[in-house]
Amino acid sequence: MTTSRDTGRDRGRDGGRDKETLRRACDRFLSHDPPLNPRRTLAGLAEVLPEDAEADFYGKGAVIEDFEQRIAAMLGKPAAVFGPSGKMLQNAALRVWADRKGCRTIALHPQSHIAAEEAEAAERVYGLQGTALGAPNRLAQPEDLEAIAEPLGAVALEIPLRRLGCRLHPWEDVEAFAALARARGLPLHADAARIWESQPFYGRSPAEIAAPFDSLYVSFYKGLGGLAGAALAGPEDVVAEVRRWQQRSGGQMIHLFPYVAAAMKGLDERLPRMPAYHDKAKAIARALSALPRVRVSPDPPQANALLVILETGGADLVDAALDVAEASGLWLFNEPLVSPYDGLGVFEITVREGAMALREEEIVEGVLALQRALADRRAGGRVA
Amino acid sequence: MTTSRDTGRDRGRDGGRDKETLRRACDRFLSHDPPLNPRRTLAGLAEVLPEDAEADFYGKGAVIEDFEQRIAAMLGKPAAVFGPSGKMLQNAALRVWADRKGCRTIALHPQSHIAAEEAEAAERVYGLQGTALGAPNRLAQPEDLEAIAEPLGAVALEIPLRRLGCRLHPWEDVEAFAALARARGLPLHADAARIWESQPFYGRSPAEIAAPFDSLYVSFYKGLGGLAGAALAGPEDVVAEVRRWQQRSGGQMIHLFPYVAAAMKGLDERLPRMPAYHDKAKAIARALSALPRVRVSPDPPQANALLVILETGGADLVDAALDVAEASGLWLFNEPLVSPYDGLGVFEITVREGAMALREEEIVEGVLALQRALADRRAGGRVA
Numbered sequence: 226m227t228t229s230r231d232t233g234r235d236r237g238r239d240g241g242r243d244k245e246t247l248r249r250a251c252d253r254f255l256s257h258d259p260p261l262n263p264r265r266t267l268a269g270l271a272e273v274l275p276e277d278a279e280a281d282f283y284g285k286g287a288v289i290e291d292f293e294q295r296i297a298a299m300l301g302k303p304a305a306v307f308g309p310s311g312k313m314l315q316n317a318a319l320r321v322w323a324d325r326k327g328c329r330t331i332a333l334h335p336q337s338h339i340a341a342e343e344a345e346a347a348e349r350v351y352g353l354q355g356t357a358l359g360a361p362n363r364l365a366q367p368e369d370l371e372a373i374a375e376p377l378g379a380v381a382l383e384i385p386l387r388r389l390g391c392r393l394h395p396w397e398d399v400e401a402f403a404a405l406a407r408a409r410g411l412p413l414h415a416d417a418a419r420i421w422e423s424q425p426f427y428g429r430s431p432a433e434i435a436a437p438f439d440s441l442y443v444s445f446y447k448g449l450g451g452l453a454g455a456a457l458a459g460p461e462d463v464v465a466e467v468r469r470w471q472q473r474s475g476g477q478m479i480h481l482f483p484y485v486a487a488a489m490k491g492l493d494e495r496l497p498r499m500p501a502y503h504d505k506a507k508a509i510a511r512a513l514s515a516l517p518r519v520r521v522s523p524d525p526p527q528a529n530a531l532l533v534i535l536e537t538g539g540a541d542l543v544d545a546a547l548d549v550a551e552a553s554g555l556w557l558f559n560e561p562l563v564s565p566y567d568g569l570g571v572f573e574i575t576v577r578e579g580a581m582a583l584r585e586e587e588i589v590e591g592v593l594a595l596q597r598a599l600a601d602r603r604a605g606g607r608v609a
Numbered sequence: 610m611t612t613s614r615d616t617g618r619d620r621g622r623d624g625g626r627d628k629e630t631l632r633r634a635c636d637r638f639l640s641h642d643p644p645l646n647p648r649r650t651l652a653g654l655a656e657v658l659p660e661d662a663e664a665d666f667y668g669k670g671a672v673i674e675d676f677e678q679r680i681a682a683m684l685g686k687p688a689a690v691f692g693p694s695g696k697m698l699q700n701a702a703l704r705v706w707a708d709r710k711g712c713r714t715i716a717l718h719p720q721s722h723i724a725a726e727e728a729e730a731a732e733r734v735y736g737l738q739g740t741a742l743g744a745p746n747r748l749a750q751p752e753d754l755e756a757i758a759e760p761l762g763a764v765a766l767e768i769p770l771r772r773l774g775c776r777l778h779p780w781e782d783v784e785a786f787a788a789l790a791r792a793r794g795l796p797l798h799a800d801a802a803r804i805w806e807s808q809p810f811y812g813r814s815p816a817e818i819a820a821p822f823d824s825l826y827v828s829f830y831k832g833l834g835g836l837a838g839a840a841l842a843g844p845e846d847v848v849a850e851v852r853r854w855q856q857r858s859g860g861q862m863i864h865l866f867p868y869v870a871a872a873m874k875g876l877d878e879r880l881p882r883m884p885a886y887h888d889k890a891k892a893i894a895r896a897l898s899a900l901p902r903v904r905v906s907p908d909p910p911q912a913n914a915l916l917v918i919l920e921t922g923g924a925d926l927v928d929a930a931l932d933v934a935e936a937s938g939l940w941l942f943n944e945p946l947v948s949p950y951d952g953l954g955v956f957e958i959t960v961r962e963g964a965m966a967l968r969e970e971e972i973v974e975g976v977l978a979l980q981r982a983l984a985d986r987r988a989g990g991r992v993a
Contacts, residue, residue: 245670260663261664262662262664263655263662263664263866263867264656264659264660267654271651271652274647276646278647279633280645280647285629308859309862310860312859313859313860343856343857344853344856344857345857346857350734350858446863452867453863453864472730473733474859475698475700475730475860476693476860478694479837480836481837482647483651483836484867
């Protein structure tokens with residue numbers, strides 16, 4: 226729980242060009258979904274709700290309570306709470322578990338979202354401390370939990386682990402983690418934001434994937450394409466306490482129905498698309514890994530995402546991607562990953578509707594164009 | 610910072626009758642706004658936004674940044690940040706100020722929202738501790754700040770103080786607090802959720818009311834009738850740090866545009882209504898205080914709210930109000946206040962569109978009906 230990244234506020238002008246202006250001018254998007262139109266989105270959400278729907282009121286009301294019950298049932302848990310942010314709900318759940326165990330130490334992967342991407346929320350907002358479950362560049366294994374001798378408040382796994390290219394624990398490892406946690410009397414929690422995207426790999430329903438975990442968080446934007454919003458599912462009493470922390474944290478807002486409506490729409494329209502996203506990720510991986518000086522990881526992709534590793538450079542990757550956007554209207558990625566190795570450029574492709582709308586040949590051409598732009602910049606053909 | 614109330618989740622069946630069912634059947638609402646229709650609300654918000662508006666992305670983008678600049682300008686502060694929850698943003702601001710002073714103790718009124726209504730968020734989420742500025746049943750006075758000898762991290766005032774019937778500090782007291790805080794090198798913060806509703810009393814613009822404060826929070830639902838959402842305005846560097854806490858707390862969601870659109874609509878359509886709300890509150894106060902065994906407080910009302918004190922009883926006030934709702938379709942209040950004195954029933958009227966749609970005679974008749982219902986219940990005419 227030491228690294229942190231300020232997401233979203235570090236963009237802006239780059240080499241005299243405005244990234245946002247270039248992004249807006251693009252008509253093709255390799256990663257994520259094409260940009261939302263707020264006006265049309267709101268109008269579309271209105272249509273999701275019945276004419277006589279009542280507004281929720283501080284977490285009460287049929288529109289939110291019925292949805293929470295639907296989620297609890299989908300995940301096979303006794304209860305679920307809906308909130309604006311998964312970070313909020315799952316850190317609260319870990320705090321609730323930790324308070325029960327009388328131990329604020331949580332075992333979690335050093336590259337997990339909780340540890341590395343939340344501005345130290347777990348420590349500084351919820352008073353938790355992390356201890357590394359395994360090592361940064363690989364998935365944790367059950368032996369890594371056995372190796373932690375200190376008292377713990379809970380164990381958390383990320384399903385799939387985003388930073389490692391959305392990699393998934395083998396199912397037998399999930400079951401082994403659950404057995405080990407149970408033997409130590411520890412709750413096992415899942416950051417399952419992308420549980421929907423993990424179904425094709427496991428060949429299991431959300432409830433089956435959730436079964437080994439005492440609690441889990443799921444997200445309604447990301448793969449499901451909603452507006453924001455998350456749910457935390459688990460035992461009744463844990464969920465009740467999470468609600469209290471949600472209130473404390475400012476997440477029990479007077480009205481959450483726009484997010485509930487978007488989540489309902491996402492489950493209805495997007496959940497059936499997950500196998501297609503996975504197939505597309507595999508197809509993209511096959512096409513790109515056939516190119517010279519391009520690798521993909523994991524190969525084959527396990528969920529709807531893959532890392533693309535260019536042996537043709539990393540330092541000026543953002544500039545080169547902007548060259549491609551400017552020349553061809555193809556937006557390749559938002560931010561590249563930082564490779565620990567000189568000379569490698571790394572970015573993530575998350576397959577959603579953006580990639581689904583592109584033919585493999587277009588994607589290959591985009592990556593080739595990126596390589597050419599990198600080479601041109603090296604050769605001084607373009608001022609950075 | 611000791612009292613806490615669980616808002617919104619304590620409602621339900623009452624004496625065999627379902628409160629929500631009765632509320633839904635009502636067609637007149639004395640307090641607050643009539644219930645929102647989510648479907649029509651979303652469709653209406655779509656119309657607020659221009660066709661080519663871009664979705665915000667983790668706090669970036671014109672739709673949210675332009676609105677933040679508009680709010681900063683309205684409040685005469687260098688910067689503002691928009692977020693889902695005022696509780697989140699203003700506790701974060703107090704923490705930021707406290708960290709600068711190296712002191713986590715905040716002077717604030719014991720009946721302020723921060724102290725009494727947020728499930729100990731300031732302490733348990735943001736690590737602050739409160740020290741009482743004045744006494745519970747009256748507004749704080751500058752002498753109360755002078756009487757606090759201990760080191761402080763910040764001083765907070767609530768403008769107006771909701772629990773005391775939306776009572777407002779005399780302007781000369783606000784200026785005196787500011788001078789005292791300045792002399793001690795302390796930041797002065799305002800919980801100004803209802804700054805809009807305070808304008809008629811002060812006869813000053815929002816920027817003029819904000820001027821004595823180093824930072825303040827304003828709300829976009831409540832009087833403005835939005836969906837949820839708040840802003841924290843103050844110095845650039847404080848606002849930048851609040852953004853970081855907003856991220857930590859889970860409030861920097863990927864898309865906040867539904868709340869921004871609702872806030873824009875509220876400022877355009879509702880802000881001009883504030884003098885009318887104040888006038889109506891005064892008219893209601895005059896009409897009700899003329900009734901036997903009814904008092905209002907403050908008399909006259911200072912903002913758009915008043916407390917109604919019935920000398921005809923308090924213990925079965927909820928049941929009696931449900932009798933009125935059932936018999937006449939008039940919803941009087943959501944929850945009564947707890948009076949410290951036997952035999953007094955107390956509820957709050959907040960004047961928004963609900964009360965504006967009612968004639969004083971209807972309101973008088975409703976309160977008389979409430980008194981009759983209380984008397985009937987005392988006389989055993991109705992099973993509680």
